[in-house]
Amino acid sequence: MDLALQGNLFGEPETAPQKASSEPAAASDTSLDDNALTEDARARPRQRASAEPAADTSTTAPAAAEDAGPASGQSDDDDLPAWSHHSLVDPAQLTPMLRHYVELKASHPERVLLYRLGDFFECFFEDAIELSRLLELTLTGKEGGKSIGRVPMAGIPHHAAERYCAELIRKGRSVALCDQLETAPAKGSAKGTLLKRDITRVLTPGTVLEEGMLSARRNNWLAALVVEPAKGQQPLRWGLARADVSTGELVLLQQENSGDLHQELARLDPAELVWGPGPELTAPSNNTGRPAWCPERLQLTAMASTPFSRPEAEQALLNHYRLSTLDGLGLQDHPLALRAAGGLLAYLQDTRPLEDDDLHAPPLERPQLRFKGDALVLDAQTRRNLELTCTQRDNQFQGSLLWAIDQTLTAMGGRCLRRWLEAPLVQTDSIQQRQTSVSTLVSARPLRQSLRRLLRPMGDLERLAGRAGAGQAGARDLVAIADGLERLPQLAGRINGQLSDGPDWLQQLLEPDPALQTLAQTIRHQLLDSPPLSLSEGGLIHDGVDPLLDGLRNQLDDQDHWLAQQEQQERQLSGNTNLRLQYHRTFGYFLAVSKAKSTAVPDHWIRRQTLANEERFITPDLKAREGTIFQLKARAAQREYELYCQLREAVGLQAESIRRAARAVAGLDALCSLAEVAATGGWCAPLITDSRTLAVEGGRHPVVEQLLADERFTPNDVQLGAGTDLMVLTGPNASGKSCYLRQIGLIQLLAQVGGWVPAASARIGIADRIFTRVGAVDDLAAGQSTFMVEMAETANILHHASDRSLVLLDEIGRGTATFDGLSIAWAVSEHLAGDLQARTVFATHYHELNALADQRSNVANFQVLVEETGDDLLFLHRVAPGGASRSYGIEAARLAGVPTPVVQRAQQVLDRLAA
Numbered sequence: 038m039d040l041a042l043q044g045n046l047f048g049e050p051e052t053a054p055q056k057a058s059s060e061p062a063a064a065s066d067t068s069l070d071d072n073a074l075t076e077d078a079r080a081r082p083r084q085r086a087s088a089e090p091a092a093d094t095s096t097t098a099p100a101a102a103e104d105a106g107p108a109s110g111q112s113d114d115d116d117l118p119a120w121s122h123h124s125l126v127d128p129a130q131l132t133p134m135l136r137h138y139v140e141l142k143a144s145h146p147e148r149v150l151l152y153r154l155g156d157f158f159e160c161f162f163e164d165a166i167e168l169s170r171l172l173e174l175t176l177t178g179k180e181g182g183k184s185i186g187r188v189p190m191a192g193i194p195h196h197a198a199e200r201y202c203a204e205l206i207r208k209g210r211s212v213a214l215c216d217q218l219e220t221a222p223a224k225g226s227a228k229g230t231l232l233k234r235d236i237t238r239v240l241t242p243g244t245v246l247e248e249g250m251l252s253a254r255r256n257n258w259l260a261a262l263v264v265e266p267a268k269g270q271q272p273l274r275w276g277l278a279r280a281d282v283s284t285g286e287l288v289l290l291q292q293e294n295s296g297d298l299h300q301e302l303a304r305l306d307p308a309e310l311v312w313g314p315g316p317e318l319t320a321p322s323n324n325t326g327r328p329a330w331c332p333e334r335l336q337l338t339a340m341a342s343t344p345f346s347r348p349e350a351e352q353a354l355l356n357h358y359r360l361s362t363l364d365g366l367g368l369q370d371h372p373l374a375l376r377a378a379g380g381l382l383a384y385l386q387d388t389r390p391l392e393d394d395d396l397h398a399p400p401l402e403r404p405q406l407r408f409k410g411d412a413l414v415l416d417a418q419t420r421r422n423l424e425l426t427c428t429q430r431d432n433q434f435q436g437s438l439l440w441a442i443d444q445t446l447t448a449m450g451g452r453c454l455r456r457w458l459e460a461p462l463v464q465t466d467s468i469q470q471r472q473t474s475v476s477t478l479v480s481a482r483p484l485r486q487s488l489r490r491l492l493r494p495m496g497d498l499e500r501l502a503g504r505a506g507a508g509q510a511g512a513r514d515l516v517a518i519a520d521g522l523e524r525l526p527q528l529a530g531r532i533n534g535q536l537s538d539g540p541d542w543l544q545q546l547l548e549p550d551p552a553l554q555t556l557a558q559t560i561r562h563q564l565l566d567s568p569p570l571s572l573s574e575g576g577l578i579h580d581g582v583d584p585l586l587d588g589l590r591n592q593l594d595d596q597d598h599w600l601a602q603q604e605q606q607e608r609q610l611s612g613n614t615n616l617r618l619q620y621h622r623t624f625g626y627f628l629a630v631s632k633a634k635s636t637a638v639p640d641h642w643i644r645r646q647t648l649a650n651e652e653r654f655i656t657p658d659l660k661a662r663e664g665t666i667f668q669l670k671a672r673a674a675q676r677e678y679e680l681y682c683q684l685r686e687a688v689g690l691q692a693e694s695i696r697r698a699a700r701a702v703a704g705l706d707a708l709c710s711l712a713e714v715a716a717t718g719g720w721c722a723p724l725i726t727d728s729r730t731l732a733v734e735g736g737r738h739p740v741v742e743q744l745l746a747d748e749r750f751t752p753n754d755v756q757l758g759a760g761t762d763l764m765v766l767t768g769p770n771a772s773g774k775s776c777y778l779r780q781i782g783l784i785q786l787l788a789q790v791g792g793w794v795p796a797a798s799a800r801i802g803i804a805d806r807i808f809t810r811v812g813a814v815d816d817l818a819a820g821q822s823t824f825m826v827e828m829a830e831t832a833n834i835l836h837h838a839s840d841r842s843l844v845l846l847d848e849i850g851r852g853t854a855t856f857d858g859l860s861i862a863w864a865v866s867e868h869l870a871g872d873l874q875a876r877t878v879f880a881t882h883y884h885e886l887n888a889l890a891d892q893r894s895n896v897a898n899f900q901v902l903v904e905e906t907g908d909d910l911l912f913l914h915r916v917a918p919g920g921a922s923r924s925y926g927i928e929a930a931r932l933a934g935v936p937t938p939v940v941q942r943a944q945q946v947l948d949r950l951a952a
Contacts, residue, residue: 069669074588083580083587120181120188123162130182133231135161141215141236147338148211148241151198153234158214159192168193171208172201202240203250209336211241239388242336243309244282246399246504253497254443254451256281260307261381263345263373264298264314264330273298275330276373278381279305282399284452284499285506285696287381289374289404296833298330303417304459311338311384313345340380347372350379357382358403367406378404400506400692412460413789414806418830422809422845423782424740425458438783441740442792444713446489448497449699450706457707461789463803467540468725471708471791474539476722478712479793481535485712488531492706495521498699505685506692512568512577512681515688518695519560525549525698528705539708545701550694556687563684575674577681586680589673596666600626603659610639618659626663627653715793718742723788723799729758729840731785731876735797738780739787742795751914755781757843757878758802761897763870765887766880767921768901770929773914774880775811777901778845781878782807785843804876805841808834810849824852828861835868844869844877851882859883870896887920 120126123139131139134154138161142150149168151158160168161179169176169191178187193201202212216237240250243259251257258279265274275298276291290301302310310331331337343349354363354375368375385399421429428436439458445451462468478485496517504510505518526549536543568577580587604618607628617629627645630638635652642654688695714720718739735752742750751773757764768774784794788801810830831849838844849865850858862883869877870893879886889896898920904911910928927947931940 069592069665069672071585071588074592075584076588077591078584078587081591083590085579085581119186120162121166126162126181126185126188130184132180132182135179135181135188137231137234138215141213145213145236145239148213148239149205150213150215151193151202152215153195153217154192156195157192158195158198159190161188161190163189165189165191167210168205171210172204199247199249203247206240206242206245206250209242211239214238214240241309241338241388243307243311244385244388244399246283246500246507246509248500251283251500253448254445255455256286256452257283258305258307259381259384260302260305260310261345261377261384262298262310262312263376263380264312264328265373273330274373276371276375276377277301278374278377278404279307280381280385280401282385282401283503284449285400285402285503285692287378287401287404288407289368289371289378290407291371291374292409295330299332300416302330302335303332304415304420307335309338310335311340311380313340313342313380338384340384344383345376345380347376347379349383350376353379353382353386357401366404368404371406374406399503400689402693402696410463410805413463413786413804415459415461415786416806416808416833418833419782419807419809420459422811423779423786423807425786426455436740436744438740438786441743442711442714442787444710445706446492446709447495447703447706449499449703450492450710452499453700453703454707454710457790458786461786462791463789463805465725465727465803468789468791468803470538470540471711472722472725472793474536474543474708475711475715475792477536477539478709479716479722482716484531484535485709485716488528488705488709489713491524491527491531492702492709495524495702498522498702499696502688502692502695502699506689508682508685508689510685510688511570512564512572513570515560515685516564516566516568518688519557519564521702522553522557522695522698523561525553525702528702532705540704542701542704545697546705550698553691553694553698556691559687560684563680572678572681573674575670575677578677583676583680586673586676589669589676593666593669593673596662596669599662603662604628607639607656611637611642613638624653625655626659626666627655628659629653711790711792718795720793720795721798723784723794723796723801725788726800726802728802729876730800730802731755731757731781731843732759732800733781733784733794733796734799736780736784736799737795738776739783739795741776741780752797753777753780753914753916755878755916757876760895762874762895763866763877763879763889763893763897765866765889765896765898765920766878766901766916767882767884767887767898767924768880769903769910769912769921769923769925770882771932772901772903772912774901775847776914777916778809778811778847778878778880782809782843782845803841804843805839806837807843807845808838809845810834811845811847827852831865835865835873838869838873838875840874840876842873842875844875846877847880849879849881859885862886863889866896867893882924882926884920884922884924890920 123142126139128136128139138150138152141152142162142164149160149164151160153159159165159179165176166189168174172193174191174193177190179190180186181188198214202214205212213236215234218233218235218237241259243257245251245257258281260277260279262278263276267273272293273295274291274293276289277298278287278289280287292298292301327333327337344353351363354366354368355361358366360366363369363375368378382401385401415423415425420426424437426437426439427434434440439455442458443451443454445454462471478488498518498521501510501514501518501521504514525546529546529549532543533547563578563582565577565579578586580590600618604616607618608614608616611630611634613630613634615631615634618626619629620626624646628642629651631651638654641656643656644652645655646653715722733755736755737750737752755764766774766777780795784796784799785801785804785807787794788799789803794801810827827849831846834844834846846865850860850862852858853861862879862881863886866877866879866886866889869875869879870889874895887898890898898918899916900919900921902913902915902917903925904913910925910932927940927943930943931937
């Protein structure tokens with residue numbers, strides 16, 4: 038592939054700088070050929086600098102360029118522009134440039150097409166209207182042809198394209214970038230011939246690699262789906278492939294049931310979901326026109342069904358992984374998962390329009406199959422009610438469980454901990470391996486602190502390796518990779534012999550790959566420690582790395598020496614000791630003198646530019662030498678870029694090994710985070726058993742405890758699964774019943790993550806599922822009332838709970854008539870305690886349910902205590918055996934500020950009803 042097409046996606050084209058002078062040095066100058074330059078480097082070897090000055094990170098484009106906006110066109114004051122869609126125009130009547138734009142747009146109708154024109158990416162027709170609306174840009178116009186007139190246009194500066202594209206991606210749009218493939222008209226081209234342009238990159242929410250477009254501490258999933266509709270007695274079947282292009286993970290899953298698919302998609306929350314529906318699929322849809330299994334907030338992208346066919350999918354996998362057979366992937370018995378993987382790979386191929394091979398494809402690891410029962414099952418309602426990664430009320434990260442326990446120091450560690458939290462373990466051995474490592478880190482504080490000091494400055498090796506493999510890594514990315522790889526032996530030295538009983542993946546750290554250390558040394562040897570952002574202007578490579586580059590730099594040093602002598606010589610000839618020989622990016626080299634001295638200059642000076650306070654001149658010698666200098670700089674910059682591309686390719690070839698090491702580092706960071714939280718929070722190591730026992734002494738809510746600033750959290754015990762299967766919990770409103778329910782679920786979950794738990798002691802049996810029904814909301818989009826939502830969630834629990842499940846229920850049956858609700862609550866309780874024998878905590882205001890404890894030996898009554906002092910209530914937040922006889926609803930209403938006459942009347946009505 039042409040090197041000119043590689044490099045930064047949003048920067049200047051990565052080609053050699055063009056000569057500014059109209060008088061370039063003669064190409065036949067033998068002193069500048071490669072052999073002569075190499076011999077010069079041998080004769081005058083260069084020594085790499087011991088320290089480099091800080092690189093200039095400022096952008097080269099003037100700041101005013103972004104503010105100025107597109108210069109072409111004029112504002113269109115019409116609310117509806119005349120040409121609001123590209124299909125309305127006859128392409129033959131358009132100017133050549135717009136005709137090319139329309140041709141490209143026809144092949145990407147669903148994407149915003151950004152077309153490079155000079156220093157701007159421009160949009161036309163409907164894309165211009167949409168871009169101006171989404172990004173709040175001025176909608177202008179451009180002449181489209183004699184019979185067309187002006188067409189809508191909007192644009193963004195090319196150097197700010199990443200920022201604007203990131204905003205479009207966040208709004209769920211896909212972007213097709215049409216960039217220039219040459220910097221000047223080809224030789225022999227007629228004047229006015231269009232520069233060669235083509236789609237160089239397609240950016241979609243699920244395929245972006247750029248750091249500024251990704252959330253650092255969560256995976257960016259692209260999912261592909263195959264759905265096989267129900268036929269007769271056979272239920273709906275589906276296969277799902279999910280990939281994080283930035284980290285290389287590819288996970289496959291095949292299951293049945295529309296409800297399970299909806300839950301999996303809600304849990305996964307992919308940035309983009311692609312599927313090939315096929316003409317035979319007539320899946321039921323909700324009232325939004327979307328399939329019923331697709332959560333409303335997901336972006337669903339339909340594709341042709343051909344890439345999802347089995348032959349096409351098998352060939353895509355064979356080509357991508359360069360295999361002769363798929364037997365080693367273990368997909369023979371999972372045809373729908375295989376087809377989903379093929380569709381996903383086909384979609385990724387469509388987003389790389391200029392790539393003819395896989396050299397710079399985003400590297401994906403071999404697919405990993407996941408099976409039902411591999412992890413603790415948490416449905417969408419449970420995740421929402423337990424507030425695992427965001428709060429239920431305002432969808433904020435602060436106040437969630439992840440917020441409370443995430444003390445990771447690296448982005449990859451944060452993603453790892455999130456994955457652990459979203460898929461807790463169900464295998465005793467795996468849980469105990471993690472817990473053993475956490476316990477070691479808790480007890481060995483110096484070890485934990487030394488590891489965290491090493492982890493703190495590490496970059497995101499997973500995503501850095503991905504960008505290198507895709508040919509999009511910058512020089513600073515490679516330096517960050519080298520820094521991270523150099524820390525691997527130090528981490529191995531710290532944990533050697535101390536975490537030997539930990540998870541198997543720690544071996545990746547205990548036995549660092551020697552090839553990665555060699556790679557780190559190569560990067561350090563070749564790249565400066567603080568390279569510039571731009572890859573096309575030089576300043577990347579150390580001296581002493583490449584003889585040809587050293588020879589070019591020797592020649593440039595000679596030219597600098599000549600320029601210094603020339604300045605001194607012209608000072609003497611002009612008699613002006615304040616004369617300065619300077620350089621300007623646009624005007625080249627010149628002699629600058631003040632206005633007062635500009636009238637007495639030597640005759641051989643040629644006036645170049647007049648400013649307010651000075652005059653600028655050139656000389657024939659200076660002009661001739663300028664061409665040679667520009668040629669040398671261009672060749673040196675191009676040679677540096679070539680060396681850099683070779684280095685980046687070498688790093689990309691090691692992407693898989695780097696990622697394996699990165700995953701181990703991420704896991705270690707997550708273990709250290711769990712240990713840090715446990716050590717500073719006074720948590721305990723739970724005893725994991727194969728029984729149904731859930732026995733917690735002094736349990737606390739891990740989030741609420743942190744949020745309480747002025748008071749101490751009241752701990753409580755729980756005993757389930759050993760004699761008691763159903764706990765009927767009664768007590769006043771606002772006394773802490775919901776908090777108690779949630780803390781039980783979070784303690785069970787944290788134990789199965791492999792960490793410690795907020796309690797004085799805990800003995801915890803492994804659960805297969807956690808169910809929660811806490812709080813009440815309408816689902817207006819589905820046309821369901823609060824009560825219908827409550828019943829639907831309850832039905833899901835009763836259909837799927839087992840004796841190994843943990844069920845946490847709050848206020849079942851409160852949304853209907855009193856006797857209807859009580860009857861439902863009673864029947865649900867009996868079913869959970871009798872037929873299912875699921876470990877259950879049932880919080881309720883139906884005090885009649887206390888009678889269940891007299892009828893069933895595995896039911897126990899508990900209450901949240903309250904203390905009455907006159908007309909006031911003191912909530913003790915303490916759970917004790919026994920059932921409450923009152924709910925204190927009227928007192929709670931008074932405390933909430935209900936007007937006194939209303940409270941008094943409510944008491945009168947209650948007294949009459951009680952009588």
